[in-house]
Amino acid sequence: MSKLLSKKVLFLCLAIGLAVIIAGAVLAGVLGYNADSTMKDYTAVEVSDLAYASRSEAVQDQLRDFCRGEIEKEYKVTQYEYFENNSTGGATLRFTVNGTVDAAFCDSLEAAVAGAGIEGVTSDLVTVTYHIAENAPYYDFVWRTAVGLCVAFVILFVYMAIRYRLGMGAVALLAAVHDAAVVLALVAILRIPSGVALAGVAAFVVFLSAALNLFVFGRMRKNFRSEEFKNSPAEDTVSLSVREMKGTVLAVAVGIAVAVILLGVAGAVIGFDMTCLMIAALFGVLVTVYSSLILSPSLYALIRKKSDAIRAEKAKYNYVSDKKKDKAEKPAETVTEA
Amino acid sequence: MGKKKSVALIILVTVVLLGLLFISVTPAFYVNATQRFTSLISIFDLGSDLGGGYSVVYYPEGVITAEEYAGLVAQYEETKGTEDETADPAGQYTAHKGIYLSEELMDGENVTETFRTEFENAFRAICERFENKNFTDYTVKLQDDYTVYVEIPNVERNETVSSLFAMFAYGGSLTFTDGASNEMIASRETVKGASVVDAGDGGYAIKIDFTKEGRSAFSTLTGDMVSAAGDSGTATMYIRVGDNDLVSNGIQVNEQLDQNSIYISGSYTTRESAETVVCVINSVLSEDNQFNLSLDASQIYSYGPTMGENAGLIVACIVGVCILAMLVYSLVRYKGMGLAHVYGFLTYALALVLCIALLDGITVSMAGVAAIVLSAAVMVGFNFFAFKNIRDEFYTGKTLTAAIKSGYKKSLALTIDSHIVLFLLSLVVYLIAVGSAQYMALIFMLGTVISAACTLAVTRFYLYMFLAQPKNKIAFCNLKREETEDE
Numbered sequence: 001m002s003k004l005l006s007k008k009v010l011f012l013c014l015a016i017g018l019a020v021i022i023a024g025a026v027l028a029g030v031l032g033y034n035a036d037s038t039m040k041d042y043t044a045v046e047v048s049d050l051a052y053a054s055r056s057e058a059v060q061d062q063l064r065d066f067c068r069g070e071i072e073k074e075y076k077v078t079q080y081e082y083f084e085n086n087s088t089g090g091a092t093l094r095f096t097v098n099g100t101v102d103a104a105f106c107d108s109l110e111a112a113v114a115g116a117g118i119e120g121v122t123s124d125l126v127t128v129t130y131h132i133a134e135n136a137p138y139y140d141f142v143w144r145t146a147v148g149l150c151v152a153f154v155i156l157f158v159y160m161a162i163r164y165r166l167g168m169g170a171v172a173l174l175a176a177v178h179d180a181a182v183v184l185a186l187v188a189i190l191r192i193p194s195g196v197a198l199a200g201v202a203a204f205v206v207f208l209s210a211a212l213n214l215f216v217f218g219r220m221r222k223n224f225r226s227e228e229f230k231n232s233p234a235e236d237t238v239s240l241s242v243r244e245m246k247g248t249v250l251a252v253a254v255g256i257a258v259a260v261i262l263l264g265v266a267g268a269v270i271g272f273d274m275t276c277l278m279i280a281a282l283f284g285v286l287v288t289v290y291s292s293l294i295l296s297p298s299l300y301a302l303i304r305k306k307s308d309a310i311r312a313e314k315a316k317y318n319y320v321s322d323k324k325k326d327k328a329e330k331p332a333e334t335v336t337e338a
Numbered sequence: 339m340g341k342k343k344s345v346a347l348i349i350l351v352t353v354v355l356l357g358l359l360f361i362s363v364t365p366a367f368y369v370n371a372t373q374r375f376t377s378l379i380s381i382f383d384l385g386s387d388l389g390g391g392y393s394v395v396y397y398p399e400g401v402i403t404a405e406e407y408a409g410l411v412a413q414y415e416e417t418k419g420t421e422d423e424t425a426d427p428a429g430q431y432t433a434h435k436g437i438y439l440s441e442e443l444m445d446g447e448n449v450t451e452t453f454r455t456e457f458e459n460a461f462r463a464i465c466e467r468f469e470n471k472n473f474t475d476y477t478v479k480l481q482d483d484y485t486v487y488v489e490i491p492n493v494e495r496n497e498t499v500s501s502l503f504a505m506f507a508y509g510g511s512l513t514f515t516d517g518a519s520n521e522m523i524a525s526r527e528t529v530k531g532a533s534v535v536d537a538g539d540g541g542y543a544i545k546i547d548f549t550k551e552g553r554s555a556f557s558t559l560t561g562d563m564v565s566a567a568g569d570s571g572t573a574t575m576y577i578r579v580g581d582n583d584l585v586s587n588g589i590q591v592n593e594q595l596d597q598n599s600i601y602i603s604g605s606y607t608t609r610e611s612a613e614t615v616v617c618v619i620n621s622v623l624s625e626d627n628q629f630n631l632s633l634d635a636s637q638i639y640s641y642g643p644t645m646g647e648n649a650g651l652i653v654a655c656i657v658g659v660c661i662l663a664m665l666v667y668s669l670v671r672y673k674g675m676g677l678a679h680v681y682g683f684l685t686y687a688l689a690l691v692l693c694i695a696l697l698d699g700i701t702v703s704m705a706g707v708a709a710i711v712l713s714a715a716v717m718v719g720f721n722f723f724a725f726k727n728i729r730d731e732f733y734t735g736k737t738l739t740a741a742i743k744s745g746y747k748k749s750l751a752l753t754i755d756s757h758i759v760l761f762l763l764s765l766v767v768y769l770i771a772v773g774s775a776q777y778m779a780l781i782f783m784l785g786t787v788i789s790a791a792c793t794l795a796v797t798r799f800y801l802y803m804f805l806a807q808p809k810n811k812i813a814f815c816n817l818k819r820e821e822t823e824d825e
Contacts (some may be wrong), residue, residue, distance in 0.1 A: 038387075038477055038489070038644050046436070048405055083393060083639035092639060103433060106404075124412070129404035131436040133479040133487055136461075140469045141773040148770035148779075152763045159759050196475045197387065200705020200774040203767050204712060207782060210759055211716050215723070218752035248726065252719035259660045259711045266656055271646025273387070277704055 010298040017178050017295070024185020036193040036273045037079055037096075041134045044096045045071055045106065047113065048127045051120065052091035053084070059119050063126075064093055066116050070109055075099040101130040138196060145199040149206055153177055156210055164221050167303040172213045174299065175291045179209040183284045193276045201277065205284035208256070212249050212292035219245045220300065234304035242297045253289045260285060344806035351681065351803070358688040362695075363658075378695040379654060385474035385703030385774070386491040388650040390642040394503045396464065396486040398457055399632040400440035407431060407438045435482035449484070456631040460509060461486055463627035467506045470617045474703040474777045475644075486633075489641065491701065496610035500638055505614055507633035510580025512622045514559060516573050517588075520566060522559045525623060528552030532619040534612040535601065542612040543603035546619065553598055561594035577602070579622050580630075584615050609698060645704060653707055660711075661687065664718060674814035675725045678804055679718075682797030686717050689788045694781065705778035713785025716760065720793045724749040732817050738805075746798055757790035 035041075047067050052060065064080075071077055075097035083092040106128040114123035153173055161169030183205050187194055194201075220241040223229050229237045260281045267274025339347075362378045369375050383389075397403065402410075410427040417423045431438040443453045464486050465478050473491055481487040493499060512529065515521035522528070530547040537543040548556055563573035574588040585602055606612035621627045643649040665683065668676035690710065694700050702710075728745030736744060764786060767779035808814035 038475070041479075050405075081641060083641050085637065085639050087638070127405045127408050129436040131481050131487075132483075133481040136465045136478040136480065138469065138773070141775075145767075145771040145773070145775040148767040148775065151770055152766045155762050155766055156759060159755075159762065163755055195387075197703060197705045197774050199771070200703070200708060200778040203771070203775045203778050203782075204705065204708045206767075207709075207760060207763060208712055210763055211712075211719075211756060214752065214756040214759060215719070218755065222751075248719055248723050251722055252715045255660070255664060255715045255718060256711055258663075259657060260708075262656045262660065263653060263707070266652050267645065269646075270649055270652060271644070274645040274649065274704065281708055 006298070007302060009294070010302060013295050013298070017182055020189070021178075021181045021185045024181075024188040028184070028188040031188075033188055033198070034191040034193045035135065036195040036276060037271075038273070039135050039195045040096075040193075041132075042079075042096045043099065043101055043130065043132050044094045045075075045101055045109070045128065045130050047093040047095075047109075048090060048129070049093070049121070050088065050090040050125045053089035055120060059121070062118050063113070063121060066118060067093060067109070067113060068095060070112055071095050071097060074105060075101070103130075106130055141196055141199060145202065149180065149202060152206055160217070164217055167300060167307065168217045168220070171296050171300045171303065172210065172217065175213050175296045176206050176209045178295065179284070179287050179291050180205045182287050183280060186283050186287075187280050192279055193273065194280060195273065195277075197277050198280060201280045201284060204281060205288060208284060209288045209291060212252065212288050213296050215245045215249050215252075216242060216292050216297060217300075220297075224304075234308055235301045238297045238301040238304065242293055246293060249289065249292055253285050257282060257285045339802055339806040341806055344803055347803050348807075351800070355681065355684050355688065358692070359684065362688055362691045378691050381695050382650075383495065383701040384492065384643075384650050385701050385706070385777075386489060386641075386643070387475055387645045387704050388643050388653060388702065388707075389492050390640065390644070391489060391491040391493075392499045392503075393487065393489040393639045393641055394635050395481060395637060396460075396488070396507055396633040396635050397437075398453075398460070398484060399634070400443045400453075401484050402431065402438045402440075403637075404436060404438070407433075434484065437482045437485055439484065453631075456509075456629045457484055459627065459629035460507075460631050460633060463509075463621050463629060464488070464506060466627060467617045467621050469772075470620065471506075471613065472772050472776070474701045474706070474774050491703075492640075493610060496608045497614060498611075500635075502614050503635040503638060505582075505584075505618055507635050508579040508582045508584075508618055508622075509629040509631050509633070510578075510582075510622070511628050512619055513576075513578045514556065515576050515578060516563045516566065517576055518566065520559055520562045522555050524552070525625070528555055529619075529623055531623065532616045534606075534609055534616055537601075537603045537606075540603050542606040542609050543601045544606070544612055544615055544619070545599050545601050547599045548597075553596065556600070557594055557596040560591050563591055564594060579618055584618065653704075657707065657711065661714070668718075668722075671816070672722075672725050673816035674804055674808065674811075675728065675801060675816070678797050678801035679721045679725070681800040682721060682792050683714075683717065685796050686788050686792040687714070689792075690785055693784045693788070697784075700780060700784075701777050702781065703774055703777060705774040706781045709778045709782035710785060713782050713789055716756070716786070717789035717793055720749070720753050720756070720789070721797055723752070724793070724797075728815075729817060732812075738811050738815065738817070742798075742801065742805075750794070753790070753793055757786055757793075760786045761790075 047063075049055075049063065055063070068077060068080065076099070077095045077097055079096035081094040081096070083094065085091060110123060110126065110128040113121060113126050113128065153176055156176055157169045157173040159169075160172045180202050184198075184202060186192075187198065220238060223237050223241050229240075260278050264275045264278030264282065267276075267278055364375070364377050366374060366376045366380055407427060410424070410431075414424050414426055427438075430441055432441065432444055439449060443449050445451070461480060468476050468478050468488060468490070473493075475491065477487075477489040479487040488503070490499075490502075493502070512524040513521055514524065528549055529552050530549055532544055532546045535543050535545045560575070563575060564571060567573040572590055572592040575591050576588040577584045585605060589602060606615075646652075661683070665680045668679045670676070672679065690713075694702060724746055727748045728741050731744040731748070732738060732741035761783060764779040764783035768776055768783055771779065805811055805814070812819065
């Protein structure tokens with residue numbers, strides 16, 4: 001029997017999982033999730049240029065770099081975005097900053113831009129202002145996704161309980177809930193910036209958890225049914241099933257993980273939000289592999305062992321009750337003879 | 339399968355797959371001066387994280403931008419001392435963060451209570467409308483306390499962005515009127531709600547369901563309208579929110595309508611455009627979402643992907659590289675079976691691309707990309723699982739044909755079970771969830787169905803097709819018979 005499938009390891013896994021989920025829930029409840037650039041409240045300095053589209057690329061770059069340089073003298077620029085007005089040809093350069101901006105700074109920046117000697121840039125065409133924005137919460141997105149996933153858990157349990165065994169259904173359900181909760185908790189604990197796509201990542205984790213657990217449970221079902229393992233202890237059969245399916249589970253997980261890592265690396269170059277999302281997805285892959293190869297099999301081995309013990313107890317020939325039965329029958333016989 | 343038949347099939351399948359691959363992934367190019375070839379991948383609807391989108395700031399009446407204020411100041415400076423002198427904007431507007439508030443909205447140093455309440459209602463209604471519109475991702479922000487900043491994905495292909503933004507700014511209640519004395523103001527007591535229905539060739543229609551009370555009131559209204567129309571017997575009914583027409587030019591009524599629902603069709607060629615109207619109708623039925631405030635949504639800006647410049651292209655390239663690496667690995671490891679897998683996987687991938695590109699209502703965001711990667715991995719996993727079973731069966735001493743048959747048989751139950759479970763899970767999430775999880779589930783559901791077909795039938799068919807060709811079929815499948823010493 002594999003050491004990883006022992007009772008001790010199981011309780012350790014469950015304790016760690018529970019601790020992570022509780023810590024994550026507390027942090028998410030108190031601080032909320034760390035919002036990514038799309039959902040973050042922000043203070044931004046906006047430079048509007050009415051003639052931006054008509055300027056050469058070099059002038060556009062010069063204007064952007066000049067503004068960034070001037071703003072960075074006072075504030076830390078955390079993000080730069082560019083918005084184009086297709087109907088007027090104007091554009092807005094938005095510099096998200098850390099700190100409190102005031103009208104005086106905007107006026108001084110406007111004057112500096114106008115006096116910077118950038119070709120064609122005058123105070124008539126360029127306006128500098130600042131905005132403070134607060135993100136509106138997404139009630140429907142959150143609760144409907146949560147309800148959807150809860151119903152998915154129930155479907156997973158019912159199907160597995162009917163087609164496989166009740167114990168397997170219960171373990172697959174627990175694994176799916178565990179995986180999704182642990183990933184969401186890790187995102188909260190590590191303060192990984194996340195947006196609405198996190199709901200998609202939660203769904204991704206549930207689907208992946210179901211797929212990987214099905215690989216392992218499929219083999220377990222087959223092995224438990226075969227004559228070869230009929231007299232083997234439950235742990236041995238579970239352990240062998242895990243060994244047999246480890247390759248397939250890892251092949252699927254590694255394939256996904258490679259794609260996720262490459263996307264995360266690309267995100268580090270083009271936009272940090274993608275990296276953050278991919279870190280969450282990578283946690284999903286790791287947690288589901290762990291749960292399908294360690295947590296679920298050890299939990300199922302324990303359940304199976306208990307149920308086998310109960311079945312064996314029921315199947316035992318009960319001599320005591322037979323004696324009692326005999327005693328009860330004897331006086332009745334005597335009466336009949338008399 | 340005979341050799342000739344196999345060759346013909348291989349050529350046919352290869353040509354079809356290459357053709358589909360060409361129209362799926364080839365970069366766009368001009369066929370002639372006026373016509374441009376566009377690949378299927380490039381017509382995917384993308385979420386704002388991969389494809390960018392449009393943003394707007396809703397300015398309530400009496401609230402102006404810093405640019406507008408600067409314009410007023412310039413105009414004042416220019417006309418100062420002349421007979422056309424305009425009012426000094428400094429006396430008319432108060433600066434508040436990055437915006438300027440008209441004195442009409444002010445009560446001393448603060449804004450009036452009426453304006454504050456109306457703006458809160460407007461903000462709540464706008465939030466609800468954009469949430470119900472069910473974009474993959476969107477942003478609504480309260481900017482500078484008294485304006486609303488909104489970002490949505492690029493939906494230009496399905497509806498006009500300017501009319502969407504304008505319509506979501508409509509305030510007031512829902513009214514059915516003939517423009518004269520006959521009108522019915524709708525509320526939750528009279529109208530249950532609105533929904534989009536398929537109108538066949540006519541595009542889409544909006545269905546408005548009445549309550550019992552509403553049905554009776556609407557019947558009376560249409561009866562009065564027809565009576566008031568006089569000899570022509572045809573009245574025009576306008577459906578308005580506040581002063582804004584939801585249906586341009588109104589709808590013709592030529593008889594008293596006593597029914598539970600009415601259908602409005604004709605102007606909605608896409609589901610999305612009809613959904614926009616439905617969102618507004620459903621929103622204004624609640625009194626909490628009615629506001630008496632005019633919102634300007636004229637300044638619409640476009641922005642790039644929020645995940646970074648060229649995010650869509652880079653993601654497509656990375657997924658492509660991963661697929662290529664996986665195909666090479668399968669060829670090296672399984673040789674002939676790997677070749678069948680390559681063809682099977684290409685069939686799966688191209689079918690998925692066709693579905694995403696051509697079916698309505700599928701938007702690919704980063705969550706959608708995760709779904710594509712996941713369903714592809716599941717498909718690959720089950721193919722490799724079948725190959726492993728074939729190998730195991732072959733090593734028990736069976737012939738190759740028997741091993742293939744038996745290997746597929748052994749993997750059949752698990753493959754079917756897994757695909758059914760994954761399909762059911764994604765269906766449930768698709769039906770209940772909204773936003774990125776819903777679109778992700780839809781893509782995963784399609785991927786699961788195609789994966790099931792390709793794993794259970796298509797790859798197996800390709801394997802038989804290729805096995806008809808080689809002389810040494812066992813070596814072709816990268817299998818080796820263990821040597822046994824004869825006695």
